[in-house]
Amino acid sequence: MSNLGLYQTMTTVSKKVGGPKALVGFTMTGGYILFRAAEEGVKRGAKSIKERRAPCPTLGMVFQVTTDGDDTGVQVRVGDEYRVLESDGEAILIEVLDDPNSPCFVSSSFLRSVSEFPSGESGRRV
Numbered sequence: 001m002s003n004l005g006l007y008q009t010m011t012t013v014s015k016k017v018g019g020p021k022a023l024v025g026f027t028m029t030g031g032y033i034l035f036r037a038a039e040e041g042v043k044r045g046a047k048s049i050k051e052r053r054a055p056c057p058t059l060g061m062v063f064q065v066t067t068d069g070d071d072t073g074v075q076v077r078v079g080d081e082y083r084v085l086e087s088d089g090e091a092i093l094i095e096v097l098d099d100p101n102s103p104c105f106v107s108s109s110f111l112r113s114v115s116e117f118p119s120g121e122s123g124r125r126v
Contacts, residue, residue, distance in 0.1 A: 061084050092117075
């Protein structure tokens with residue numbers, strides 16, 4: 001039994017494919033093909049996930065606060081206006097206009113309780 005291990009395997013394979021240059025060429029070509037196939041799979045998977053996600057219907061709309069409210073430290077007063085930046089289920093990212101502590105996350109139920117969210121009549125696109 002030999003102690004050459006991997007070296008012996010590489011030389012044997014190298015002889016079968018036509019020498020060390022051919023082995024390097026096959027290895028690089030095979031690696032490139034595998035990498036490109038994996039990259040394409042990841043891109044298709046990411047695109048599929050993005051397409052399944054429903055767009056935020058109130059994205060960019062501005063609503064006026066009709067009732068004072070406080071939700072986890074976010075305070076809004078009558079007359080304040082907020083813009084919807086993004087939504088994901090119950091969590092809504094809003095920017096309270098003229099508030100240095102914006103943007104902040106609040107629940108959609110909170111927004112419904114202090115304004116006419118999500119009805120489109122009171123909001124305006126900006």
